[in-house]
Amino acid sequence: MEYNGSLKTLDERVxxxxxxxxxxxxxxVKMIYASQSGHPGGALSAADMVxxxxxxxxxxxxxxxxxxxRDRFVISKGHACPVVYACLAMRGFxxxxxxxxxxxxxxxxxxxxxxxxxxxxxxxxxSLGQGLSMGLGIAMEGNMLGASYKVxxxxxxxxxxxxxxxxxxxxxxxxxLGNLIALVDNNHLQMxxxxxxxxxxxxxxxxxxxxxxxxxxxxxxxMREVLLALELAxxxxxxxxxxxxxxxVKGKGVSFMEDLREWHGxxxxxxxxxxxxxxxxxxx
Amino acid sequence: MQLEKxxxxxxxxxxxxxxxxxxxxxxxxxxxxxxxxxxxxxxxxDAFPKRYFNMGIAEQNEAASAAGMASDGRTxxxxxxxxxxxxxxxxxxxxxxxxxxxNVKFLASHGGLTAAIDGVxxxxxEDIAILxxxxxxxxxxxxxxxxxxxxxxxxxxxxxxxxxxxxxDPLFEVYSGSETFKCGGSHCLREGKNITIVSYGDILFQALxxxxxxxxxxxxxxxxxxxxxxxxxxxxVLASARKTGAVLVAENHQRRNGLGYEIAAWxxxxxxxxxxxxxxxxxxxxxxxxxxxxxxxxxxCSTIVSRALQLLERKETL
Numbered sequence: 001m002e003y004n005g006s007l008k009t010l011d012e013r014v015x016x017x018x019x020x021x022x023x024x025x026x027x028x029v030k031m032i033y034a035s036q037s038g039h040p041g042g043a044l045s046a047a048d049m050v051x052x053x054x055x056x057x058x059x060x061x062x063x064x065x066x067x068x069x070r071d072r073f074v075i076s077k078g079h080a081c082p083v084v085y086a087c088l089a090m091r092g093f094x095x096x097x098x099x100x101x102x103x104x105x106x107x108x109x110x111x112x113x114x115x116x117x118x119x120x121x122x123x124x125x126x127s128l129g130q131g132l133s134m135g136l137g138i139a140m141e142g143n144m145l146g147a148s149y150k151v152x153x154x155x156x157x158x159x160x161x162x163x164x165x166x167x168x169x170x171x172x173x174x175x176x177l178g179n180l181i182a183l184v185d186n187n188h189l190q191m192x193x194x195x196x197x198x199x200x201x202x203x204x205x206x207x208x209x210x211x212x213x214x215x216x217x218x219x220x221x222x223m224r225e226v227l228l229a230l231e232l233a234x235x236x237x238x239x240x241x242x243x244x245x246x247x248x249v250k251g252k253g254v255s256f257m258e259d260l261r262e263w264h265g266x267x268x269x270x271x272x273x274x275x276x277x278x279x280x281x282x283x284x
Numbered sequence: 285m286q287l288e289k290x291x292x293x294x295x296x297x298x299x300x301x302x303x304x305x306x307x308x309x310x311x312x313x314x315x316x317x318x319x320x321x322x323x324x325x326x327x328x329x330d331a332f333p334k335r336y337f338n339m340g341i342a343e344q345n346e347a348a349s350a351a352g353m354a355s356d357g358r359t360x361x362x363x364x365x366x367x368x369x370x371x372x373x374x375x376x377x378x379x380x381x382x383x384x385x386x387n388v389k390f391l392a393s394h395g396g397l398t399a400a401i402d403g404v405x406x407x408x409x410e411d412i413a414i415l416x417x418x419x420x421x422x423x424x425x426x427x428x429x430x431x432x433x434x435x436x437x438x439x440x441x442x443x444x445x446x447x448x449x450x451x452x453d454p455l456f457e458v459y460s461g462s463e464t465f466k467c468g469g470s471h472c473l474r475e476g477k478n479i480t481i482v483s484y485g486d487i488l489f490q491a492l493x494x495x496x497x498x499x500x501x502x503x504x505x506x507x508x509x510x511x512x513x514x515x516x517x518x519x520x521v522l523a524s525a526r527k528t529g530a531v532l533v534a535e536n537h538q539r540r541n542g543l544g545y546e547i548a549a550w551x552x553x554x555x556x557x558x559x560x561x562x563x564x565x566x567x568x569x570x571x572x573x574x575x576x577x578x579x580x581x582x583x584x585c586s587t588i589v590s591r592a593l594q595l596l597e598r599k600e601t602l
Binding site: 130137170 | 313334339340342345348349350354356358375379383385
């Protein structure tokens with residue numbers, strides 16, 4: 001579609017992606033309003049990173065969704081899938097109209113990601129704490145094939161409470177998987193409240209470092225930082241997996257949704273939709 | 285019927301075939317969870333080190349990363365004990381292997397009470413109930429080392445996820461090695477007209493011994509090996525039930541939700557006949573030597589004989 005691969009300077013790329021992320025947020029809010037069901041908070045907090053991946057960083061062919069050389073993306077925090085659905089539709093993997101069918105009967109857009117139903121989805125996810133393992137397996141496959149593709153896995157800061165995440169973390173560094181990049185959407189909120197109140201995990205950075213990963217800390221809403229970190233991480237040949245810990249705000253971009261646990265899994269009503277679209281510049 | 289004492293457990297025969305198959309099919313890989321010298325998956329690893337991944341003592345990650353590796357079509361064989369696969373890694377198998385219907389094959393050792401000596405934590409006595417309930421999953425259980433070799437090929441040739449239940453100890457050789465095995469197939473190892481005994485895995489031998497013992501009392505028992513548990517040979521069971529008019533299922537598993545329940549539901553709908561099923565009766569077993577444990581928990585030859593005779597009495601009073 002309007003993806004412009006010819007943009008050159010960093011400033012231009014950042015400006016382009018900032019505007020794209022705004023459009024992605026609009027689609028997130030609209031589709032969750034249309035289905036009257038879904039998870040806006042965690043989709044909005046991840047919107048800048050996922051937009052940067054789909055509109056700049058990842059090598060993809062929308063006309064050939066399972067192109068063998070494509071970069072892979074696994075959304076481990078599967079409930080935030082509206083952000084991926086928006087990006088896939090806007091990149092032309094399927095028609096934009098499909099976004100209005102989110103969670104509906106016989107839709108290609110299931111409540112949680114289904115790789116067999118949605119063109120462009122690399123992996124089925126939804127049960128928390130498992131995506132890093134699956135990304136690990138895809139990265140092992142890439143290594144085995146000698147392929148140059150990278151595997152990006154988006155984790156929530158809540159789901160790293162699952163023990164399996166650390167089984168995968170140990171395994172990835174033991175196998176020197178430099179083609180595996182984890183992004184932690186550190187929005188500080190989980191379903192029942194702030195992560196520090198539910199089950200504090202102390203320093204995410206130190207944990208991944210202790211497991212043998214290279215770690216970068218960024219502001220997950222500063223597109224320049226996001227872009228530079230992703231570019232650094234995807235870099236050339238390296239022997240360690242990379243974890244980007246992104247400080248974010250749940251519900252980012254819609255003021256009345258920000259940092260409120262209630263917006264983890266609630267759909268806006270028509271008045272709230274109107275306000276959200278105004279804030280996001282939907283009429284522009 | 286004199287059966288030869290086996291030299292090899294099914295886990296070993298299956299793994300040996302896996303190693304041979306590594307030369308036939310150069311694409312599939314094997315995942316292990318640190319019991320490669322028990323599942324014998326190390327045989328494959330020694331021969332094909334670049335295609336063998338020991339994932340450590342982390343079965344959940346083993347299963348989920350196998351899903352990732354299989355997501356673009358590669359076949360992955362995941363090895364560990366049935367008790368861990370069927371419960372600890374269950375959600376990964378269900379949601380990320382069965383749901384997307386990926387080509388992941390499970391080598392599940394220590395099926396039923398063949399792990400008797402290891403105690404309850406290592407005895408997979410609910411795995412058939414759990415795995416056969418998952419959509420897209422196929423479940424096989426070979427009865428001897430010849431069958432185990434054939435069933436490895438069958439698992440590889442059957443699209444989607446397949447769980448193969450294997451045994452810890454050498455038992456008896458039932459097959460010659462020339463038989464063919466197919467998904468949804470069964471073998472009739474002894475023909476009879478009075479009662480059908482259906483079994484699989486290690487208990488098949490007990491069923492054959494029971495049939496021998498029943499023959500001495502003038503009862504002709506038909507013995508079916510239901511090595512393909514899902515799908516099972518529904519037509520074969522039906523034909524035999526119509527012929528004999530009584531069906532007894534004996535399995536090394538909980539009675540509840542095992543093959544017995546599956547066949548009971550099928551017969552109730554299509555051919556109601558006097559029926560009974562043997563297995564663990566809503567109980568855990570214990571450590572001990574295999575023959576005494578299966579005797580105590582009611583799945584040995586002697587229980588099969590006595591329950592078959594009771595079933596025949598019911599049949600005669602109809």
